[in-house]
Amino acid sequence: MKDTRWLSETELDAWVAYVTATHLLERRVEEQLKAASGLTHAQYEILAKLSLSPARRMRMTELARQVVVSKSGLTYQIGQLEKRGLVERTTCPSDDRGVLAVLTDEGVRCLERTAPGHVAVVRAFLIDQLTPEEVETMRRIMTKATAAMESASGHAFRSAPPAPGA
Amino acid sequence: MKDTRWLSETELDAWVAYVTATHLLERRVEEQLKAASGLTHAQYEILAKLSLSPARRMRMTELARQVVVSKSGLTYQIGQLEKRGLVERTTCPSDDRGVLAVLTDEGVRCLERTAPGHVAVVRAFLIDQLTPEEVETMRRIMTKATAAMESASGHAFRSAPPAPGA
DNA sequence: AGCGGATGGTTCAAATTTGAACAAACGATA
DNA sequence: TATCGTTTGTTCAAATTTGAACCATCCGCT
Numbered sequence: 001m002k003d004t005r006w007l008s009e010t011e012l013d014a015w016v017a018y019v020t021a022t023h024l025l026e027r028r029v030e031e032q033l034k035a036a037s038g039l040t041h042a043q044y045e046i047l048a049k050l051s052l053s054p055a056r057r058m059r060m061t062e063l064a065r066q067v068v069v070s071k072s073g074l075t076y077q078i079g080q081l082e083k084r085g086l087v088e089r090t091t092c093p094s095d096d097r098g099v100l101a102v103l104t105d106e107g108v109r110c111l112e113r114t115a116p117g118h119v120a121v122v123r124a125f126l127i128d129q130l131t132p133e134e135v136e137t138m139r140r141i142m143t144k145a146t147a148a149m150e151s152a153s154g155h156a157f158r159s160a161p162p163a164p165g166a
Numbered sequence: 167m168k169d170t171r172w173l174s175e176t177e178l179d180a181w182v183a184y185v186t187a188t189h190l191l192e193r194r195v196e197e198q199l200k201a202a203s204g205l206t207h208a209q210y211e212i213l214a215k216l217s218l219s220p221a222r223r224m225r226m227t228e229l230a231r232q233v234v235v236s237k238s239g240l241t242y243q244i245g246q247l248e249k250r251g252l253v254e255r256t257t258c259p260s261d262d263r264g265v266l267a268v269l270t271d272e273g274v275r276c277l278e279r280t281a282p283g284h285v286a287v288v289r290a291f292l293i294d295q296l297t298p299e300e301v302e303t304m305r306r307i308m309t310k311a312t313a314a315m316e317s318a319s320g321h322a323f324r325s326a327p328p329a330p331g332a
Numbered sequence: 333a334g335c336g337g338a339t340g341g342t343t344c345a346a347a348t349t350t351g352a353a354c355a356a357a358c359g360a361t362a
Numbered sequence: 363t364a365t366c367g368t369t370t371g372t373t374c375a376a377a378t379t380t381g382a383a384c385c386a387t388c389c390g391c392t
Contacts, residue, residue, distance in 0.1 A: 004282040011293050014305035018292075019211070021308040022188055023234035024315040030350095040378080045185070061340060068189035073379050075342055080378095097340045097387045116170040125318070126184075127177050129310045135180050137303045142183035144295045149190040152291070196380095206348080226371060239349050241372055246348095263357045263370045339388075349378080358369075 025125055032121045037114040042069060042077055044118060047086060047111045050103040057102040059092065086110050191291055198287045203280040208235060208243055210284060213252060213277045216269040223268040225258065252276050 007015060026041065033039045039047075045067045050056055058066075064074040078101050081087040086107035092098030103111075127135060173181060192207065199205045205213075211233045216222055224232075230240040244267050247253040252273035258264030269277075293301060 004285060005289065007285060007288070007293065010298075010305060011301055014301050014308065015288055015293070017305055017308035017312060020234060021311040021315070024312060027234065028315060042378085059340085068186060068193065070380050071341065072343080072381075076378070092340095095340080095388075099341065119170060119173060122173070122181055123171065125315050126311050127173065127181070129314050130307055132176075134303060134307050135177055137300060138307055139176060139180035139183055141296055141300050141304055142180065142187040145187040145292050146183060146190060148295050149187070149194060149291050208348085227369080236350050237371065238351075238373080242348070258370095261358075261370080265371065333392100335390100335392085337389095340386085341384100343384080344382090345380105347378105347380085350376090352374090354371100354373080356370085358367105360366095360368105362363100362365085 028121055028125055029118070032117060033114065036117045037110060039110075039114060040077070042067065042073075043081060044111075044114065046074075046077060046081065046101075047103060047107055050087070050101060051108065051111055055102075056108070057090065057100045060099050060101060063101055081107070084110075194287055194291055195284070198283060199280065202283045203276060205276075205280060206243070208233065208239075209247055210277075210280065212240075212243060212247065212267075213269060213273055216253070216267060217274065217277055221268075222274070223256065223266045226265045226267060229267055247273070250276075 029041050033041055033044055046063065049063060049066050050058055060074055060078070061071065064071050067074070069077070078087055078089065082089060086104060088102045088104055090100040090102050092100050130138070196207050199207055199210055212229065215229060215232050216224055226240055226244070227237065230237050233240070235243070244253055244255065248255060252270060254268045254270055256266040256268050258266050296304070
């Protein structure tokens with residue numbers, strides 16, 4: 001906590017631009033989805049993840065991990081999606097505690113109907129603004145950041161890795 | 167709304183990685199700030215913007231625009247910061263409707279006390295994971311995206327620019 | 333079989349965010 | 363200077379999100 005390594009001008013610019021762009025993009029995505037299908041971005045992400053999963057179903061905890069939302073947050077959203085008939089809850093065969101969120105046929109149709117407009121926004125404000133090289137670099141950057149955060153345990157971050165004897 | 171230009175595999179990977187990294191990063195930033203100073207990321211951003219403004223003060227609307235939050239959202243957060251004595255509300259001399267949010271000395275101290283830990287997280291999970299070239303590319307990418315969204319009026323986005331006679 | 337710690341999901345209260353509705357003040361124009 | 367359309371900031375209700383508390387179930391060991 002002593003001498004701080006401040007961000008260089010470029011680093012700060014990069015961070016500020018990232019934060020700003022992220023907020024603006026989230027706002028655009030949210031407003032488009034809401035207008036087009038009444039879905040939240042969080043809800044769309046849930047449907048999208050489920051649609052790519054083996055039998056269009058996933059355990060709650062795993063789904064929460066993949067969409068990066070708290071357990072209670074997912075419980076709430078699955079409840080909302082269930083009300084609209086886009087998702088169903090099934091008890092997990094192999095684990096009585098478990099709950100499987102299953103994408104319904106109606107959910108699939110909703111997703112298919114919604115995807116084009118969503119992709120259009122992502123393209124218009126981000127992807128199509130970039131060169132192919134920039135897209136690739138962004139992929140690399142975000143993948144690295146994700147890896148760093150998924151490996152870093154809990155919320156403590158030190159310069160030295162956790163001692164084996166601790 | 168007819169034939170959709172879907173995302174290529176790389177583009178999709180880039181987008182998914184971006185969304186995931188953003189959620190994870192937001193979570194880390196939020197948890198660090200909360201633990202270290204009881205501030206929200208939104209609140210930190212407000213303090214930071216104010217600290218860089220001429221007399222450490224800014225009009226509500228302009229501040230809301232810069233931190234990308236709704237007007238009502240800013241009203242709420244400024245209220246919270248006021249309770250903690252980090253910000254004060256002043257009536258705007260040139261416009262009786264206006265309100266100036268002013269960073270107090272206490273607010274400055276809070277920011278100075280909080281910044282090192284915040285920067286450490288940003289470094290640990292993002293900046294320090296990247297090469298200087300990648301940082302520069304991210305800056306360019308996010309700046310372009312921001313520009314695209316700030317220019318695009320309202321929420322309509324068409325392939326053709328708005329006709330002069332419309 | 334029976335413990336004891338870890339996991340999976342839900343419930344609950346509290347905090348935050350947004351858009352719509354409003355009232356006050358501005359400013360250009362008749 | 364009286365008026366109409368804007369802009370400013372707040373209030374309000376509704377939706378969402380999170381962490382902590384909780385119960386049920388699972389799993390490794392005795």
